[in-house]
Amino acid sequence: MEDSALLSSDYGKLFAEDTDFYNRIVLATFLPQCVWDPLPRFFQTWLRNYVGGVLLYFISGFLWCFYIYYWKRNVYVPKDAIPSRRAMLLQIGVAMKAMPWYSLLPTISEYLTETGWTKSYPRLYHVGWLAYLVNLSIYLILVEFGIYWVHRELHDIKPLYKHLHATHHIYNKQNTLSPFAGLAFHPLDGILQALPHCLGLFIIPTHFTTHLVLIFIEGIWTANIHDCIHGKLWPVMGAGYHTIHHTTYRHNYGHYTIWMDWMFGTLRDPEEDKGKAM
Secondary structure (H helix, E strand, O other): OHHHHHHHHHHHHHHHHHHHHHHHHHHHHHOOHHHHOOOOHHHHHHHHHHHHHHHHHHHHHHHHHHHHHHHOOOOOOOHHHOOOHHHHHHHHHHHHHHHHHHOHHHHHHHHHHHOOOOOOEOOHHHOOHHHHHHHHHHHHHHHHHHHHHHHHHHHHOHHHHHHOHHHOOOOOOHHHOOHHHHHOOOHHHHHHHHHHHHHHHHOOOOEHHHHHHHHHHHHHHHHHOOOOOOOOOOOEOOHHHHHHHHHHOOOOOOOOEOHHHHHHOOOOOHHHHHHHHO
């Protein structure tokens, strides 16, 4: 027990050092020191996650929209399928209202990690590369399973759909979907779908910096799967699959891959749909 307590204390110090380092990088770059330096670490971390989330959302969204709607206009998306500026601005508005709440979830998980509540570890040398890769694989499978079922229940449980998930599903056809729709959720909806990432920390020994990177990759990924471009990269659950989800409401609940939909009978392939249409 004493060795375990010492290990937890050592981990806590390293986690706190990492948190302070990440906070300084983001906050000192974009905000005056007098704004963030007096804040307790928890609020500094929340502010860092908020600033980072907003930057990631706008940078990835604007760059991707510029590429597919203007630079490669009519190459990937037909002209009549390009969403209006008004539609994209409405999506941005919904996402920005939710962003302070989205940022709270990784902040809480970081606090719980610092205080020794999770199974996270701060450095790769604490477990070695083999254990790191094995645990990461299990963690990603758990996240995939969790997000699939959270997403599916947000559809199947009618009050959850009506009061939460319907906010996102007003974007239900190609010319209303855009990369900016990726985070346009009711705040609680977005938190529920990200929750498996954080719950996994209590179940699987996870390198915490990798967990943070994966959380922010979510922002890029969710922008990508709302661009309506079918990437045809099996077994990735790309935008072709997710566009079907937005039009049928009953298929393709998965996140990164098609495996959960295949296992649970909800997969619908865009190539098969295309063949039937022809």
